[in-house]
Amino acid sequence: MAEISLHRPYPAGEVRAWDFETEVAVIGFGAAGACAAIEAADAGARVMLFERNSGSGGASGLSGGEIYIGGGGGTDAQRAAGFEDTTEDFTAYLKAAGGPCVDEAKCELYGREALGHYAWLKAQGVPYRGNYLPGKHIEPADDSTLIWSGSEAAAPFCTMAKPAPRGHVIQHMGWGGGRPLVDVLEASARAKGVEVMTDSRALALVQDGERIVGVIVRIDNQPRFVRAAKGVVLATGGFVFNETMRRKYCPDSFRLNDPIGDKDDGAGIELGLGAGGDAVHMEQFFTTCPWTMPESHAYGVFVNTAGQRFINEDCYHGRVSRCAVDQPGGKVYLLLDNAHFVQPMDFARLSIAGTGDSWDEVEAELEMPAGTLSATMAVYNREARLGRDPLFGKREPILVPLDQGPFIALELNFATSYFSFFTLGGLRTSIDGEVLDRGGAPIPGLYAAGRCTSGLPAWGHGYSSGLSLADCTFFGRQAGRRAARG
Amino acid sequence: MAEISLHRPYPAGEVRAWDFETEVAVIGFGAAGACAAIEAADAGARVMLFERNSGSGGASGLSGGEIYIGGGGGTDAQRAAGFEDTTEDFTAYLKAAGGPCVDEAKCELYGREALGHYAWLKAQGVPYRGNYLPGKHIEPADDSTLIWSGSEAAAPFCTMAKPAPRGHVIQHMGWGGGRPLVDVLEASARAKGVEVMTDSRALALVQDGERIVGVIVRIDNQPRFVRAAKGVVLATGGFVFNETMRRKYCPDSFRLNDPIGDKDDGAGIELGLGAGGDAVHMEQFFTTCPWTMPESHAYGVFVNTAGQRFINEDCYHGRVSRCAVDQPGGKVYLLLDNAHFVQPMDFARLSIAGTGDSWDEVEAELEMPAGTLSATMAVYNREARLGRDPLFGKREPILVPLDQGPFIALELNFATSYFSFFTLGGLRTSIDGEVLDRGGAPIPGLYAAGRCTSGLPAWGHGYSSGLSLADCTFFGRQAGRRAARG
Numbered sequence: 001m002a003e004i005s006l007h008r009p010y011p012a013g014e015v016r017a018w019d020f021e022t023e024v025a026v027i028g029f030g031a032a033g034a035c036a037a038i039e040a041a042d043a044g045a046r047v048m049l050f051e052r053n054s055g056s057g058g059a060s061g062l063s064g065g066e067i068y069i070g071g072g073g074g075t076d077a078q079r080a081a082g083f084e085d086t087t088e089d090f091t092a093y094l095k096a097a098g099g100p101c102v103d104e105a106k107c108e109l110y111g112r113e114a115l116g117h118y119a120w121l122k123a124q125g126v127p128y129r130g131n132y133l134p135g136k137h138i139e140p141a142d143d144s145t146l147i148w149s150g151s152e153a154a155a156p157f158c159t160m161a162k163p164a165p166r167g168h169v170i171q172h173m174g175w176g177g178g179r180p181l182v183d184v185l186e187a188s189a190r191a192k193g194v195e196v197m198t199d200s201r202a203l204a205l206v207q208d209g210e211r212i213v214g215v216i217v218r219i220d221n222q223p224r225f226v227r228a229a230k231g232v233v234l235a236t237g238g239f240v241f242n243e244t245m246r247r248k249y250c251p252d253s254f255r256l257n258d259p260i261g262d263k264d265d266g267a268g269i270e271l272g273l274g275a276g277g278d279a280v281h282m283e284q285f286f287t288t289c290p291w292t293m294p295e296s297h298a299y300g301v302f303v304n305t306a307g308q309r310f311i312n313e314d315c316y317h318g319r320v321s322r323c324a325v326d327q328p329g330g331k332v333y334l335l336l337d338n339a340h341f342v343q344p345m346d347f348a349r350l351s352i353a354g355t356g357d358s359w360d361e362v363e364a365e366l367e368m369p370a371g372t373l374s375a376t377m378a379v380y381n382r383e384a385r386l387g388r389d390p391l392f393g394k395r396e397p398i399l400v401p402l403d404q405g406p407f408i409a410l411e412l413n414f415a416t417s418y419f420s421f422f423t424l425g426g427l428r429t430s431i432d433g434e435v436l437d438r439g440g441a442p443i444p445g446l447y448a449a450g451r452c453t454s455g456l457p458a459w460g461h462g463y464s465s466g467l468s469l470a471d472c473t474f475f476g477r478q479a480g481r482r483a484a485r486g
Numbered sequence: 487m488a489e490i491s492l493h494r495p496y497p498a499g500e501v502r503a504w505d506f507e508t509e510v511a512v513i514g515f516g517a518a519g520a521c522a523a524i525e526a527a528d529a530g531a532r533v534m535l536f537e538r539n540s541g542s543g544g545a546s547g548l549s550g551g552e553i554y555i556g557g558g559g560g561t562d563a564q565r566a567a568g569f570e571d572t573t574e575d576f577t578a579y580l581k582a583a584g585g586p587c588v589d590e591a592k593c594e595l596y597g598r599e600a601l602g603h604y605a606w607l608k609a610q611g612v613p614y615r616g617n618y619l620p621g622k623h624i625e626p627a628d629d630s631t632l633i634w635s636g637s638e639a640a641a642p643f644c645t646m647a648k649p650a651p652r653g654h655v656i657q658h659m660g661w662g663g664g665r666p667l668v669d670v671l672e673a674s675a676r677a678k679g680v681e682v683m684t685d686s687r688a689l690a691l692v693q694d695g696e697r698i699v700g701v702i703v704r705i706d707n708q709p710r711f712v713r714a715a716k717g718v719v720l721a722t723g724g725f726v727f728n729e730t731m732r733r734k735y736c737p738d739s740f741r742l743n744d745p746i747g748d749k750d751d752g753a754g755i756e757l758g759l760g761a762g763g764d765a766v767h768m769e770q771f772f773t774t775c776p777w778t779m780p781e782s783h784a785y786g787v788f789v790n791t792a793g794q795r796f797i798n799e800d801c802y803h804g805r806v807s808r809c810a811v812d813q814p815g816g817k818v819y820l821l822l823d824n825a826h827f828v829q830p831m832d833f834a835r836l837s838i839a840g841t842g843d844s845w846d847e848v849e850a851e852l853e854m855p856a857g858t859l860s861a862t863m864a865v866y867n868r869e870a871r872l873g874r875d876p877l878f879g880k881r882e883p884i885l886v887p888l889d890q891g892p893f894i895a896l897e898l899n900f901a902t903s904y905f906s907f908f909t910l911g912g913l914r915t916s917i918d919g920e921v922l923d924r925g926g927a928p929i930p931g932l933y934a935a936g937r938c939t940s941g942l943p944a945w946g947h948g949y950s951s952g953l954s955l956a957d958c959t960f961f962g963r964q965a966g967r968r969a970a971r972g
Contacts, residue, residue, distance in 0.1 A: 005925070006925075007762070007923060007924050007925045008762065099737070100737035100738060100740060101733045101734070101737035101740070247587045248587070248764065248766045248914065249766065249768075251585070251586035251587035251767070252586060254586055254587070270924060273924060274762075274924070276493070276494065276760075278734065280734045280735065281737070282735075282768070282769075283768075283769040306794070306795070306877045306878070307877075308792070308794045309792070326812070368876075369865055369869060369876045369877065370865075371861055371864060371865045371868075372861075372865055372877065375857055375858075375861035375865075378857055379855055379856075379857045379858055379861075382857075383855060390854075390855045391792045391793075391855065391858065392792070428734065437493060438493050438756060438759060438760070439491070439492075439493045
């Protein structure tokens with residue numbers, strides 16, 4: 001009997017009997033898997049969905065439920081707030097945020113179809129209040145729909161595409177919209193006849209010649225053989241909780257200690273690679289430290305341990321955080337003046353590293369050489385008073401001089417502060433969700449979506465909230481629809 | 487008939503007739519392939535070596551022929567110059583230079599055995615004059631043996647391991663020791679009966695069950711089937727000339743425009759992955775711009791477009807260059823004073839971006855805000871006069887104040903200056919050169935060495951001259967010896 005392994009498909013010829021027969025088998029019940037299942041069922045396929053845990057959710061269920069949507073003149077929420085968002089601007093931002101060698105075809109397809117995707121989400125039952133919440137938020141504290149969720153209005157992105165807020169959040173009071181979002185998608189999937197098997201961990205794909213024809217799942221500690229006549233959709237998430245994979249593919253992530261997700265173990269990536277797939281952008285990860293809370297801290301200035309600024313701080317908090325983690329010295333400082341300092345949130349685990357009545361005093365308390373941090377702040381304040389930041393292009397209204405002492409430096413320590421992170425690399429897929437081999441040809445019968453693939457959020461430095469869920473839900477749908485075609 | 491593809495092994499059952507039969511087939515005739523062939527032959531195996539080009543060389547032949555060697559109390563050249571180099575220090579440096587998640591077992595093995603490897607190289611006929619050439623050199627301009635070729639004496643490396651020069655260069659007048667090095671290795675291989683086939687490009691591996699049993703090579707435009715009873719050793723180099731692979735695995739390399747190597751197309755990596763191998767550190771690349779020539783330029787100070795320093799400039803030129811390429815703005819400036827400026831080498835394609843009688847004037851000419859570059863240089867000069875660099879840890883004798891005007895800023899532009907680069911990522915192999923699958927098990931009959939693998943030089947920011955050839959030659963030997971065991 002052949003070995004059952006994540007690392008290579010099991011030969012169909014050695015399957016003695018199929019325990020389950022379906023047309024499309026979806027692995028993983030986060031947003032990507034749910035959307036794939038819904039579309040496959042809508043296309044007329046019989047669908048079984050296998051989830052390792054006892055219920056739906058995945059990393060999506062732990063998220064804010066924010067989806068990056070725009071283009072086509074704008075969504076209802078964008079237009080109501082006066083933001084006309086063209087497809088060209090939206091697509092240009094997706095490409096800029098996706099970083100070097102992003103999958104441009106995916107950006108272009110989603111750029112054209114995001115409005116239709118928004119309508120589809122609503123048709124599944126996802127509620128949107130339709131309003132715009134101004135300001136700088138990680139997630140809306142109320143049930144608002146639309147927030148700024150990226151670096152659209154910040155340099156250099158604002159020079160590449162006309163800015164608009166595009167983070168669309170399910171109507172839900174407070175943080176944590178991901179759970180109700182998945183609930184709606186789960187309900188839709190079940191209503192369409194998707195058969196959900198929980199406590200069912202995928203162990204191996206089953207291959208017949210070139211074609212993936214099924215999957216082996218562990219149920220009640222037994223391997224069960226699932227025939228999937230039309231195909232298997234992998235939607236198992238990233239690999240942030242798989243230290244072996246991170247060591248091999250994402251070494252820089254070891255600067256940080258707070259992986260987030262639903263025990264994402266990279267199983268789908270391993271399954272896809274074992275079937276001849278290709279994995280790209282594997283070194284990329286998202287990270288953020290919630291430094292913009294309280295909101296007045298968004299007006300702060302970041303310096304590294306050499307007292308140097310390194311970013312326009314009006315960028316998305318995750319971009320700022322990711323650039324921070326590139327700085328030497330294991331930490332950065334968030335500089336605030338009396339007008340903007342409020343006690344930081346406990347959960348961010350920031351500490352007060354220095355204070356003073358002048359920036360010279362702060363500099364000395366941080367044991368930086370004279371003329372470093374103080375020179376940085378002299379230039380910053382002088383230019384900010386003129387409404388400009390010639391070094392990094394920070395813009396008003398976030399651009400304000402920090403000149404009302406006393407002053408304070410908060411330490412964001414990569415090892416001890418709360419820098420949550422998850423991986424962005426994964427299987428290379430076509431715009432239809434087909435898993436591609438290294439030559440670029442689809443592997444028959446194998447599809448994937450979400451963070452076990454590389455998609456719209458391909459670059460940690462450009463990540464914007466909602467990009468991953470946009471990718472999961474939209475390309476999950478493509479994968480499900482394509483799988484149903486067989 | 488099965489398809490002949492780099493991306494998947496050809497089934498042995500479909501081979502009608504073998505055109506060649508050997509025990510060990512080595513693919514690629516750079517230093518790694520040569521050393522693999524020598525050791526396999528020495529172990530008693532019949533060996534055929536297939537090279538795509540009309541002669542030996544590969545990227546090794548284009549290199550300086552420098553091999554990173556130390557430990558064990560020091561080589562003859564090290565000891566003669568008064569450097570006692572312990573295995574502990576040597577190994578610690580290998581690990582530090584190898585960067586996050588380097589293969590520690592490879593560092594430890596080479597750390598213990600480098601002195602023996604040096605003796606082996608001599609036994610093959612590689613001549614070493616045995617002397618030490620002080621100073622800062624990219625390669626010796628004469629026929630000296632030993633130079634500083636890394637960041638050993640610079641922070642933070644000097645705090646992790648006692649520094650010693652370890653770049654050992656073949657006795658050869660002037661630059662370009664790689665060609666004579668490969669010539670010696672080729673002569674040794676041929677003397678040991680290795681059968682060399684040139685103009686022979688590898689097209690596919692041949693697999694029988696789990697085992698790699700041969701290779702298909704194109705000779706005279708025909709596929710020829712080579713049976714390799716004991717195994718195949720891949721030694722085909724990196725993928726710097728394969729833009730498709732770079733786009734997928736090494737996007738940041740597109741900041742630069744001067745790939746170096748021997749048309750390294752990643753074929754061995756594709757062959758290994760197709761056989762179930764694993765590729766790691768694929769995003770890593772070495773780069774350098776020859777900014778330390780003329781040597782007085784080594785005393786310069788680097789700033790980015792914000793007028794900020796970013797590195798202790800006494801590091802290895804490649805580490806400085808790699809960190810430069812991380813800076814925003816597409817370029818950095820090398821600042822020099824009248825005491826150190828000499829017209830730069832034409833081939834470096836540097837330009838004079840600004841001059842002045844004070845650093846304020848240079849700052850203004852570079853259109854930087856007042857108080858940026860000038861403040862940087864005020865701190866730098868003040869501290870350098872005290873013999874210290876509290877920000878980046880640059881050390882004497884390279885640490886000198888730049889205060890004798892007129893002053894000059896040379897522009898190193900990532901797109902237009904000469905930033906040569908090559909890739910560092912590749913197949914994951916055991917310390918014996920076995921190609922490992924994603925689960926960490928050896929793929930029977932398949933071995934690899936050199937830049938189609940990931941080895942000692944796993945981190946562009948820590949690269950030191952001689953690390954790649956040390957890896958190629960030493961782990962090439964391990965792969966050849968292991969392959970000969972069958």
